Amino acid sequence: MTKFLSNSVVIRVMLVALLSTLFTVTALRAHEVQPGVMDIEIGAQDITAFLEWTIEAPVAGIDLETIEDTDASDQEEEYLRLRALSPAELEEAFRAAWPGLADKLTLRAGETNLTPELADITIPEVGNVEIARTSTIELLIPLPAGDDPIVIGWTKDLGALIVRQRTIENGYAGFLTPGQLSDPIPRTGGVEQGFVAALVSYISVGFDHIVPQGLDHILFVLGLFFLSLRMRPLLLQVTAFTLAHTVTLALGALDLIRLPGDIVEPIIAASIVYVGLENVFIRKLAPWRPFVVFGFGLLHGLGFASVLQEFGLGEDNFVAKLIGFNVGVEVGQLAVIAAAWLAFALLFGRNEWFHRRIGAPVSIGIAVIAAFWVLERTDTIATTGSWGLFSALTEGGFAPVTVLIVAAALAGILTVLVLLIITADGFRDLAGMATSFVLFLCVIAAFTSGAWIISLAITGIWVIALRLQSLGGPEAEPELT
Numbered sequence: 001m002t003k004f005l006s007n008s009v010v011i012r013v014m015l016v017a018l019l020s021t022l023f024t025v026t027a028l029r030a031h032e033v034q035p036g037v038m039d040i041e042i043g044a045q046d047i048t049a050f051l052e053w054t055i056e057a058p059v060a061g062i063d064l065e066t067i068e069d070t071d072a073s074d075q076e077e078e079y080l081r082l083r084a085l086s087p088a089e090l091e092e093a094f095r096a097a098w099p100g101l102a103d104k105l106t107l108r109a110g111e112t113n114l115t116p117e118l119a120d121i122t123i124p125e126v127g128n129v130e131i132a133r134t135s136t137i138e139l140l141i142p143l144p145a146g147d148d149p150i151v152i153g154w155t156k157d158l159g160a161l162i163v164r165q166r167t168i169e170n171g172y173a174g175f176l177t178p179g180q181l182s183d184p185i186p187r188t189g190g191v192e193q194g195f196v197a198a199l200v201s202y203i204s205v206g207f208d209h210i211v212p213q214g215l216d217h218i219l220f221v222l223g224l225f226f227l228s229l230r231m232r233p234l235l236l237q238v239t240a241f242t243l244a245h246t247v248t249l250a251l252g253a254l255d256l257i258r259l260p261g262d263i264v265e266p267i268i269a270a271s272i273v274y275v276g277l278e279n280v281f282i283r284k285l286a287p288w289r290p291f292v293v294f295g296f297g298l299l300h301g302l303g304f305a306s307v308l309q310e311f312g313l314g315e316d317n318f319v320a321k322l323i324g325f326n327v328g329v330e331v332g333q334l335a336v337i338a339a340a341w342l343a344f345a346l347l348f349g350r351n352e353w354f355h356r357r358i359g360a361p362v363s364i365g366i367a368v369i370a371a372f373w374v375l376e377r378t379d380t381i382a383t384t385g386s387w388g389l390f391s392a393l394t395e396g397g398f399a400p401v402t403v404l405i406v407a408a409a410l411a412g413i414l415t416v417l418v419l420l421i422i423t424a425d426g427f428r429d430l431a432g433m434a435t436s437f438v439l440f441l442c443v444i445a446a447f448t449s450g451a452w453i454i455s456l457a458i459t460g461i462w463v464i465a466l467r468l469q470s471l472g473g474p475e476a477e478p479e480l481t
Contacts, residue, residue, distance in 0.1 A: 154179075
Protein backbone atom coordinates (compact mmCIF):
# COMPACT_ATOMS: atom_id res chain seq x y z
CA MET A 1 0.00 0.00 0.00
CA THR A 2 2.83 2.37 0.90
CA LYS A 3 4.56 1.60 -2.38
CA PHE A 4 1.29 2.24 -4.25
CA LEU A 5 0.87 5.65 -2.62
CA SER A 6 4.48 6.64 -3.20
CA ASN A 7 4.20 5.77 -6.89
CA SER A 8 1.04 7.85 -7.20
CA VAL A 9 2.62 10.83 -5.46
CA VAL A 10 5.70 10.62 -7.69
CA ILE A 11 3.56 10.65 -10.83
CA ARG A 12 1.58 13.68 -9.68
CA VAL A 13 4.69 15.61 -8.63
CA MET A 14 6.30 14.87 -12.01
CA LEU A 15 3.18 16.08 -13.81
CA VAL A 16 3.06 19.34 -11.86
CA ALA A 17 6.72 19.96 -12.70
CA LEU A 18 6.05 19.19 -16.35
CA LEU A 19 3.06 21.53 -16.55
CA SER A 20 4.96 24.37 -14.93
CA THR A 21 7.69 23.88 -17.49
CA LEU A 22 5.22 23.95 -20.37
CA PHE A 23 3.85 27.31 -19.28
CA THR A 24 7.32 28.79 -19.52
CA VAL A 25 7.96 27.49 -23.02
CA THR A 26 7.94 30.29 -25.59
CA ALA A 27 8.70 28.36 -28.75
CA LEU A 28 5.69 28.35 -31.08
CA ARG A 29 4.48 25.45 -33.18
CA ALA A 30 5.50 26.95 -36.49
CA HIS A 31 5.10 23.73 -38.43
CA GLU A 32 1.59 22.73 -37.41
CA VAL A 33 -0.69 22.19 -40.40
CA GLN A 34 -3.61 24.63 -40.56
CA PRO A 35 -6.61 24.47 -42.92
CA GLY A 36 -6.98 26.98 -45.72
CA VAL A 37 -9.80 29.49 -45.26
CA MET A 38 -11.62 30.66 -48.41
CA ASP A 39 -14.08 33.56 -48.18
CA ILE A 40 -16.17 33.93 -51.32
CA GLU A 41 -18.36 36.68 -52.79
CA ILE A 42 -20.64 35.49 -55.60
CA GLY A 43 -21.50 38.19 -58.12
CA ALA A 44 -23.58 38.20 -61.27
CA GLN A 45 -20.64 37.47 -63.57
CA ASP A 46 -17.86 36.17 -61.35
CA ILE A 47 -16.78 34.96 -57.93
CA THR A 48 -14.18 36.80 -55.89
CA ALA A 49 -12.40 34.47 -53.48
CA PHE A 50 -9.97 35.44 -50.72
CA LEU A 51 -7.92 32.44 -49.63
CA GLU A 52 -5.98 32.71 -46.36
CA TRP A 53 -3.30 30.08 -46.70
CA THR A 54 0.12 29.08 -45.44
CA ILE A 55 1.39 28.85 -49.01
CA GLU A 56 4.88 27.57 -48.19
CA ALA A 57 3.52 24.04 -47.64
CA PRO A 58 1.78 23.58 -51.03
CA VAL A 59 4.63 25.31 -52.87
CA ALA A 60 7.06 22.88 -51.24
CA GLY A 61 4.88 19.99 -52.43
CA ILE A 62 3.99 18.70 -48.94
CA ASP A 63 1.11 16.22 -48.84
CA LEU A 64 -1.15 17.59 -46.09
CA GLU A 65 -3.79 14.86 -46.15
CA THR A 66 -2.73 12.92 -43.07
CA ILE A 67 0.11 14.82 -41.36
CA GLU A 68 -0.47 17.30 -38.53
CA ASP A 69 3.01 18.79 -38.64
CA THR A 70 5.26 19.54 -41.60
CA ASP A 71 8.21 18.12 -39.65
CA ALA A 72 6.89 14.71 -40.68
CA SER A 73 7.30 15.51 -44.39
CA ASP A 74 10.26 14.72 -46.61
CA GLN A 75 9.91 18.26 -48.00
CA GLU A 76 10.50 19.89 -44.61
CA GLU A 77 13.86 21.37 -45.68
CA GLU A 78 12.30 23.08 -48.72
CA TYR A 79 9.41 24.28 -46.56
CA LEU A 80 11.84 25.93 -44.13
CA ARG A 81 13.71 27.55 -47.01
CA LEU A 82 10.48 29.07 -48.30
CA ARG A 83 9.58 30.29 -44.81
CA ALA A 84 12.70 32.46 -44.81
CA LEU A 85 12.06 34.09 -48.21
CA SER A 86 11.07 37.73 -48.51
CA PRO A 87 7.49 38.47 -49.67
CA ALA A 88 8.70 39.23 -53.20
CA GLU A 89 10.74 36.02 -53.43
CA LEU A 90 7.92 33.88 -52.02
CA GLU A 91 5.43 35.48 -54.40
CA GLU A 92 7.68 34.57 -57.32
CA ALA A 93 7.85 30.96 -56.09
CA PHE A 94 4.08 30.81 -55.63
CA ARG A 95 3.35 32.23 -59.08
CA ALA A 96 5.69 29.62 -60.58
CA ALA A 97 3.80 26.86 -58.73
CA TRP A 98 0.34 28.32 -59.37
CA PRO A 99 -0.54 26.47 -62.61
CA GLY A 100 -0.08 23.13 -60.86
CA LEU A 101 -1.94 24.30 -57.74
CA ALA A 102 -4.82 25.70 -59.82
CA ASP A 103 -5.33 22.25 -61.34
CA LYS A 104 -5.92 20.89 -57.82
CA LEU A 105 -8.87 23.23 -57.21
CA THR A 106 -12.41 22.05 -57.94
CA LEU A 107 -14.65 24.92 -59.00
CA ARG A 108 -17.90 24.11 -60.78
CA ALA A 109 -21.17 25.80 -61.71
CA GLY A 110 -23.51 22.91 -62.37
CA GLU A 111 -21.54 20.67 -64.74
CA THR A 112 -19.29 23.51 -65.98
CA ASN A 113 -15.71 23.62 -64.69
CA LEU A 114 -14.55 27.10 -63.73
CA THR A 115 -11.03 28.47 -64.24
CA PRO A 116 -9.66 30.67 -61.44
CA GLU A 117 -7.52 33.68 -62.27
CA LEU A 118 -4.80 34.75 -59.83
CA ALA A 119 -5.70 38.38 -59.13
CA ASP A 120 -3.45 39.35 -56.21
CA ILE A 121 -1.14 37.98 -53.51
CA THR A 122 -0.54 39.55 -50.11
CA ILE A 123 2.37 38.05 -48.19
CA PRO A 124 3.48 39.34 -44.76
CA GLU A 125 7.10 40.19 -44.05
CA VAL A 126 9.25 37.36 -42.73
CA GLY A 127 9.52 38.55 -39.13
CA ASN A 128 9.94 35.68 -36.68
CA VAL A 129 10.29 32.53 -38.77
CA GLU A 130 9.00 30.51 -35.80
CA ILE A 131 5.55 32.09 -36.26
CA ALA A 132 3.38 30.76 -39.08
CA ARG A 133 3.00 33.23 -41.95
CA THR A 134 -0.50 33.35 -43.46
CA SER A 135 -0.75 34.84 -46.94
CA THR A 136 -3.92 36.01 -48.70
CA ILE A 137 -4.54 34.86 -52.26
CA GLU A 138 -7.21 36.75 -54.20
CA LEU A 139 -8.86 34.80 -57.01
CA LEU A 140 -11.25 35.97 -59.71
CA ILE A 141 -13.45 33.17 -61.05
CA PRO A 142 -15.60 33.99 -64.12
CA LEU A 143 -19.11 32.50 -64.08
CA PRO A 144 -21.11 31.17 -67.01
CA ALA A 145 -24.64 32.39 -67.70
CA GLY A 146 -27.43 30.80 -65.72
CA ASP A 147 -28.10 30.13 -62.07
CA ASP A 148 -26.45 26.75 -61.52
CA PRO A 149 -25.15 26.44 -57.93
CA ILE A 150 -21.42 26.51 -57.15
CA VAL A 151 -19.36 23.61 -55.82
CA ILE A 152 -15.91 24.24 -54.31
CA GLY A 153 -13.11 21.99 -53.06
CA TRP A 154 -9.56 20.87 -53.65
CA THR A 155 -7.50 17.68 -53.74
CA LYS A 156 -6.64 15.69 -50.61
CA ASP A 157 -2.97 16.62 -50.58
CA LEU A 158 -3.84 20.28 -49.89
CA GLY A 159 -5.45 19.34 -46.57
CA ALA A 160 -8.64 20.68 -45.00
CA LEU A 161 -10.47 23.72 -46.37
CA ILE A 162 -12.93 26.10 -44.75
CA VAL A 163 -15.33 27.76 -47.20
CA ARG A 164 -17.43 30.77 -46.11
CA GLN A 165 -19.81 32.91 -48.13
CA ARG A 166 -19.61 36.45 -46.84
CA THR A 167 -21.53 39.71 -47.38
CA ILE A 168 -24.79 37.77 -47.51
CA GLU A 169 -27.34 36.68 -44.93
CA ASN A 170 -27.39 32.93 -44.25
CA GLY A 171 -24.31 32.50 -46.42
CA TYR A 172 -22.76 29.06 -46.86
CA ALA A 173 -20.18 27.91 -44.31
CA GLY A 174 -18.52 24.52 -44.48
CA PHE A 175 -15.52 22.70 -43.02
CA LEU A 176 -14.25 20.40 -45.77
CA THR A 177 -12.03 17.47 -44.87
CA PRO A 178 -9.18 16.71 -47.31
CA GLY A 179 -10.64 16.02 -50.75
CA GLN A 180 -14.24 16.79 -49.72
CA LEU A 181 -16.44 19.02 -51.91
CA SER A 182 -18.81 21.68 -50.61
CA ASP A 183 -22.56 21.36 -50.80
CA PRO A 184 -24.06 23.22 -53.79
CA ILE A 185 -23.93 26.95 -53.01
CA PRO A 186 -26.77 29.04 -54.52
CA ARG A 187 -25.65 31.89 -56.78
CA THR A 188 -28.40 34.16 -55.51
CA GLY A 189 -29.48 34.45 -51.90
CA GLY A 190 -28.23 32.55 -48.91
CA VAL A 191 -28.47 28.96 -47.80
CA GLU A 192 -31.68 28.63 -45.82
CA GLN A 193 -30.81 26.39 -42.89
CA GLY A 194 -33.05 25.74 -39.92
CA PHE A 195 -32.02 24.89 -36.36
CA VAL A 196 -32.17 21.13 -36.89
CA ALA A 197 -30.31 21.23 -40.22
CA ALA A 198 -27.55 23.37 -38.71
CA LEU A 199 -27.26 21.04 -35.71
CA VAL A 200 -27.05 17.92 -37.88
CA SER A 201 -24.50 19.46 -40.26
CA TYR A 202 -22.09 20.16 -37.39
CA ILE A 203 -22.40 16.70 -35.83
CA SER A 204 -20.21 15.35 -38.65
CA VAL A 205 -17.65 18.11 -38.08
CA GLY A 206 -17.40 17.22 -34.38
CA PHE A 207 -17.25 13.47 -35.05
CA ASP A 208 -14.56 13.95 -37.69
CA HIS A 209 -12.49 15.93 -35.20
CA ILE A 210 -12.35 12.78 -33.03
CA VAL A 211 -12.42 10.01 -35.65
CA PRO A 212 -10.17 10.02 -37.56
CA GLN A 213 -8.44 13.38 -37.00
CA GLY A 214 -8.19 13.54 -33.20
CA LEU A 215 -5.64 10.88 -32.32
CA ASP A 216 -4.67 12.73 -29.14
CA HIS A 217 -8.29 12.82 -27.96
CA ILE A 218 -8.73 9.15 -28.91
CA LEU A 219 -5.74 8.16 -26.78
CA PHE A 220 -7.03 10.20 -23.83
CA VAL A 221 -10.42 8.47 -23.99
CA LEU A 222 -8.73 5.07 -24.26
CA GLY A 223 -6.72 5.99 -21.18
CA LEU A 224 -9.96 6.54 -19.29
CA PHE A 225 -11.30 3.21 -20.54
CA PHE A 226 -8.29 1.08 -19.61
CA LEU A 227 -8.13 2.21 -15.97
CA SER A 228 -11.01 -0.07 -15.01
CA LEU A 229 -13.67 -1.93 -16.94
CA ARG A 230 -16.26 -1.44 -14.22
CA MET A 231 -19.09 0.84 -15.26
CA ARG A 232 -18.98 3.26 -12.32
CA PRO A 233 -15.31 4.36 -12.73
CA LEU A 234 -15.77 4.75 -16.48
CA LEU A 235 -18.98 6.77 -16.13
CA LEU A 236 -17.45 9.06 -13.49
CA GLN A 237 -14.45 9.82 -15.65
CA VAL A 238 -16.35 10.25 -18.92
CA THR A 239 -18.95 12.46 -17.20
CA ALA A 240 -16.26 14.66 -15.64
CA PHE A 241 -14.44 14.95 -18.97
CA THR A 242 -17.65 15.70 -20.91
CA LEU A 243 -18.86 18.39 -18.49
CA ALA A 244 -15.47 20.09 -18.47
CA HIS A 245 -14.84 20.20 -22.21
CA THR A 246 -18.44 21.27 -22.85
CA VAL A 247 -17.92 24.36 -20.66
CA THR A 248 -14.66 25.49 -22.28
CA LEU A 249 -15.87 24.53 -25.76
CA ALA A 250 -18.79 26.93 -25.35
CA LEU A 251 -16.66 29.68 -23.79
CA GLY A 252 -13.99 29.28 -26.45
CA ALA A 253 -16.47 29.25 -29.33
CA LEU A 254 -17.97 32.48 -27.93
CA ASP A 255 -14.41 33.86 -27.80
CA LEU A 256 -14.83 34.58 -24.09
CA ILE A 257 -11.70 32.59 -23.29
CA ARG A 258 -8.76 31.77 -25.49
CA LEU A 259 -5.31 30.29 -24.84
CA PRO A 260 -2.58 30.04 -27.47
CA GLY A 261 -2.22 26.63 -29.10
CA ASP A 262 1.43 26.46 -28.07
CA ILE A 263 0.22 26.27 -24.45
CA VAL A 264 -2.96 24.22 -24.83
CA GLU A 265 -1.64 21.51 -27.15
CA PRO A 266 1.43 20.50 -25.08
CA ILE A 267 -0.69 20.35 -21.93
CA ILE A 268 -3.25 18.16 -23.71
CA ALA A 269 -0.38 15.82 -24.56
CA ALA A 270 0.83 15.96 -20.94
CA SER A 271 -2.65 15.01 -19.73
CA ILE A 272 -2.47 11.87 -21.88
CA VAL A 273 0.94 11.00 -20.40
CA TYR A 274 -0.51 11.33 -16.89
CA VAL A 275 -3.54 9.16 -17.58
CA GLY A 276 -1.42 6.49 -19.25
CA LEU A 277 1.15 6.30 -16.46
CA GLU A 278 -1.40 6.37 -13.67
CA ASN A 279 -3.20 3.42 -15.27
CA VAL A 280 -0.06 1.32 -14.83
CA PHE A 281 0.14 1.86 -11.07
CA ILE A 282 -3.53 2.20 -10.12
CA ARG A 283 -6.06 -0.59 -10.56
CA LYS A 284 -9.14 1.21 -9.23
CA LEU A 285 -10.53 4.71 -9.47
CA ALA A 286 -8.56 6.93 -7.07
CA PRO A 287 -10.48 9.74 -5.28
CA TRP A 288 -8.54 12.44 -7.14
CA ARG A 289 -8.85 10.93 -10.63
CA PRO A 290 -12.27 12.45 -11.62
CA PHE A 291 -11.05 15.91 -10.54
CA VAL A 292 -7.83 15.53 -12.53
CA VAL A 293 -9.84 14.35 -15.55
CA PHE A 294 -12.17 17.36 -15.15
CA GLY A 295 -9.21 19.73 -15.15
CA PHE A 296 -7.77 18.15 -18.27
CA GLY A 297 -11.24 18.21 -19.85
CA LEU A 298 -11.22 22.00 -19.57
CA LEU A 299 -8.05 22.08 -21.66
CA HIS A 300 -9.35 19.56 -24.20
CA GLY A 301 -12.42 21.77 -24.59
CA LEU A 302 -10.17 24.68 -25.55
CA GLY A 303 -8.59 22.42 -28.14
CA PHE A 304 -12.04 21.63 -29.56
CA ALA A 305 -12.96 25.32 -29.49
CA SER A 306 -9.91 26.23 -31.58
CA VAL A 307 -11.48 24.27 -34.46
CA LEU A 308 -14.67 26.33 -34.23
CA GLN A 309 -12.72 29.57 -33.82
CA GLU A 310 -10.87 28.85 -37.05
CA PHE A 311 -14.10 27.84 -38.76
CA GLY A 312 -16.24 30.74 -37.60
CA LEU A 313 -19.75 29.70 -36.61
CA GLY A 314 -21.36 32.98 -37.64
CA GLU A 315 -24.43 34.45 -35.98
CA ASP A 316 -27.02 32.32 -37.76
CA ASN A 317 -27.99 29.21 -35.77
CA PHE A 318 -24.92 29.64 -33.55
CA VAL A 319 -26.38 27.58 -30.70
CA ALA A 320 -27.45 24.75 -33.02
CA LYS A 321 -23.98 24.55 -34.57
CA LEU A 322 -22.29 24.59 -31.17
CA ILE A 323 -24.56 21.84 -29.85
CA GLY A 324 -24.12 19.82 -33.04
CA PHE A 325 -20.32 20.01 -32.84
CA ASN A 326 -20.36 18.93 -29.19
CA VAL A 327 -22.74 16.06 -29.95
CA GLY A 328 -20.41 14.95 -32.75
CA VAL A 329 -17.46 14.99 -30.35
CA GLU A 330 -19.41 12.90 -27.83
CA VAL A 331 -20.52 10.41 -30.45
CA GLY A 332 -16.90 10.08 -31.59
CA GLN A 333 -15.72 9.44 -28.04
CA LEU A 334 -18.45 6.87 -27.42
CA ALA A 335 -17.55 5.15 -30.69
CA VAL A 336 -13.94 4.81 -29.46
CA ILE A 337 -15.08 3.37 -26.11
CA ALA A 338 -17.54 1.01 -27.82
CA ALA A 339 -14.85 -0.29 -30.19
CA ALA A 340 -12.43 -0.90 -27.29
CA TRP A 341 -15.15 -2.63 -25.25
CA LEU A 342 -16.15 -4.95 -28.10
CA ALA A 343 -12.55 -5.85 -28.93
CA PHE A 344 -11.20 -6.38 -25.42
CA ALA A 345 -13.59 -5.95 -22.48
CA LEU A 346 -16.27 -8.24 -23.90
CA LEU A 347 -13.80 -11.00 -24.68
CA PHE A 348 -11.17 -10.67 -21.96
CA GLY A 349 -12.58 -8.38 -19.28
CA ARG A 350 -13.28 -11.20 -16.82
CA ASN A 351 -9.77 -12.64 -16.97
CA GLU A 352 -7.57 -11.93 -13.96
CA TRP A 353 -4.67 -11.13 -16.30
CA PHE A 354 -6.50 -8.39 -18.24
CA HIS A 355 -4.61 -5.51 -16.62
CA ARG A 356 -1.18 -7.17 -16.94
CA ARG A 357 -1.50 -8.31 -20.54
CA ILE A 358 -3.72 -5.60 -22.03
CA GLY A 359 -4.50 -2.62 -19.79
CA ALA A 360 -0.97 -1.85 -18.59
CA PRO A 361 0.96 -2.32 -21.89
CA VAL A 362 -1.61 -0.32 -23.88
CA SER A 363 -1.47 2.45 -21.28
CA ILE A 364 2.33 2.49 -21.55
CA GLY A 365 2.01 2.78 -25.33
CA ILE A 366 -0.40 5.69 -24.89
CA ALA A 367 2.00 7.43 -22.50
CA VAL A 368 5.00 6.93 -24.81
CA ILE A 369 3.21 8.47 -27.81
CA ALA A 370 1.94 11.38 -25.72
CA ALA A 371 5.41 12.00 -24.24
CA PHE A 372 6.71 12.35 -27.79
CA TRP A 373 3.95 14.89 -28.47
CA VAL A 374 4.93 16.91 -25.39
CA LEU A 375 8.49 17.17 -26.66
CA GLU A 376 7.38 17.83 -30.24
CA ARG A 377 4.78 20.45 -29.36
CA THR A 378 7.25 22.42 -27.24
CA ASP A 379 9.88 22.25 -30.01
CA THR A 380 12.17 20.44 -27.57
CA ILE A 381 13.09 17.87 -30.21
CA ALA A 382 13.35 17.74 -33.97
CA THR A 383 10.93 15.23 -35.43
CA THR A 384 13.47 13.91 -37.87
CA GLY A 385 16.39 11.54 -37.45
CA SER A 386 15.96 9.20 -34.49
CA TRP A 387 12.60 10.78 -33.67
CA GLY A 388 11.35 10.18 -37.20
CA LEU A 389 9.88 6.81 -36.20
CA PHE A 390 7.50 8.53 -33.81
CA SER A 391 6.55 11.05 -36.47
CA ALA A 392 5.87 8.25 -38.91
CA LEU A 393 3.84 6.37 -36.30
CA THR A 394 1.53 9.29 -35.54
CA GLU A 395 1.43 10.84 -39.02
CA GLY A 396 0.75 7.79 -41.19
CA GLY A 397 4.32 7.38 -42.36
CA PHE A 398 4.50 3.57 -42.34
CA ALA A 399 3.34 1.33 -45.19
CA PRO A 400 0.18 -0.38 -43.85
CA VAL A 401 0.94 -3.75 -45.45
CA THR A 402 4.38 -3.78 -43.85
CA VAL A 403 2.83 -2.96 -40.48
CA LEU A 404 0.36 -5.83 -40.92
CA ILE A 405 3.17 -8.29 -41.70
CA VAL A 406 5.20 -7.18 -38.67
CA ALA A 407 2.15 -7.49 -36.40
CA ALA A 408 1.26 -10.97 -37.68
CA ALA A 409 4.86 -12.21 -37.45
CA LEU A 410 5.41 -11.01 -33.88
CA ALA A 411 2.05 -12.28 -32.66
CA GLY A 412 2.64 -15.63 -34.35
CA ILE A 413 6.12 -16.13 -32.89
CA LEU A 414 5.05 -15.24 -29.35
CA THR A 415 1.96 -17.44 -29.56
CA VAL A 416 3.95 -20.45 -30.80
CA LEU A 417 6.46 -19.98 -27.97
CA VAL A 418 3.65 -19.92 -25.39
CA LEU A 419 1.79 -22.93 -26.77
CA LEU A 420 4.69 -25.23 -27.65
CA ILE A 421 7.87 -24.25 -25.84
CA ILE A 422 7.53 -22.01 -22.77
CA THR A 423 4.18 -22.67 -21.07
CA ALA A 424 4.87 -21.04 -17.70
CA ASP A 425 2.30 -18.44 -16.62
CA GLY A 426 5.04 -15.86 -16.11
CA PHE A 427 6.06 -16.14 -19.75
CA ARG A 428 2.40 -16.00 -20.80
CA ASP A 429 2.20 -12.62 -19.09
CA LEU A 430 5.37 -11.38 -20.78
CA ALA A 431 4.20 -12.61 -24.18
CA GLY A 432 0.78 -11.01 -23.68
CA MET A 433 2.34 -7.71 -22.64
CA ALA A 434 4.66 -7.67 -25.66
CA THR A 435 1.81 -8.64 -27.99
CA SER A 436 -0.47 -5.88 -26.70
CA PHE A 437 2.21 -3.17 -26.65
CA VAL A 438 3.53 -3.80 -30.17
CA LEU A 439 0.19 -4.53 -31.82
CA PHE A 440 -1.34 -1.45 -30.23
CA LEU A 441 1.38 0.63 -31.91
CA CYS A 442 0.75 -1.24 -35.15
CA VAL A 443 -2.96 -0.41 -34.97
CA ILE A 444 -2.04 3.26 -34.47
CA ALA A 445 0.36 3.17 -37.43
CA ALA A 446 -2.29 1.68 -39.73
CA PHE A 447 -5.03 3.98 -38.39
CA THR A 448 -3.05 7.17 -38.99
CA SER A 449 -2.34 6.08 -42.57
CA GLY A 450 -6.07 5.73 -43.21
CA ALA A 451 -5.92 1.95 -43.70
CA TRP A 452 -9.09 1.09 -41.79
CA ILE A 453 -9.37 -2.50 -42.99
CA ILE A 454 -5.76 -3.23 -42.05
CA SER A 455 -6.36 -1.62 -38.63
CA LEU A 456 -9.24 -4.04 -38.10
CA ALA A 457 -7.13 -6.95 -39.35
CA ILE A 458 -4.34 -6.15 -36.88
CA THR A 459 -6.90 -5.89 -34.07
CA GLY A 460 -8.24 -9.30 -35.07
CA ILE A 461 -4.73 -10.79 -34.99
CA TRP A 462 -4.20 -9.20 -31.58
CA VAL A 463 -7.41 -10.70 -30.18
CA ILE A 464 -6.72 -14.17 -31.60
CA ALA A 465 -3.14 -14.15 -30.29
CA LEU A 466 -4.24 -13.21 -26.77
CA ARG A 467 -6.92 -15.89 -26.81
CA LEU A 468 -4.49 -18.60 -27.92
CA GLN A 469 -1.83 -17.46 -25.45
CA SER A 470 -4.35 -17.79 -22.61
CA LEU A 471 -5.10 -21.46 -23.29
CA GLY A 472 -4.09 -23.55 -20.32
CA GLY A 473 -3.54 -20.48 -18.16
CA PRO A 474 -5.39 -19.28 -15.04
CA GLU A 475 -9.17 -19.55 -15.12
CA ALA A 476 -11.22 -16.43 -15.67
CA GLU A 477 -12.43 -14.50 -12.64
CA PRO A 478 -15.51 -12.24 -12.54
CA GLU A 479 -13.91 -8.79 -12.93
CA LEU A 480 -16.86 -7.02 -14.57
CA THR A 481 -20.10 -5.92 -12.92
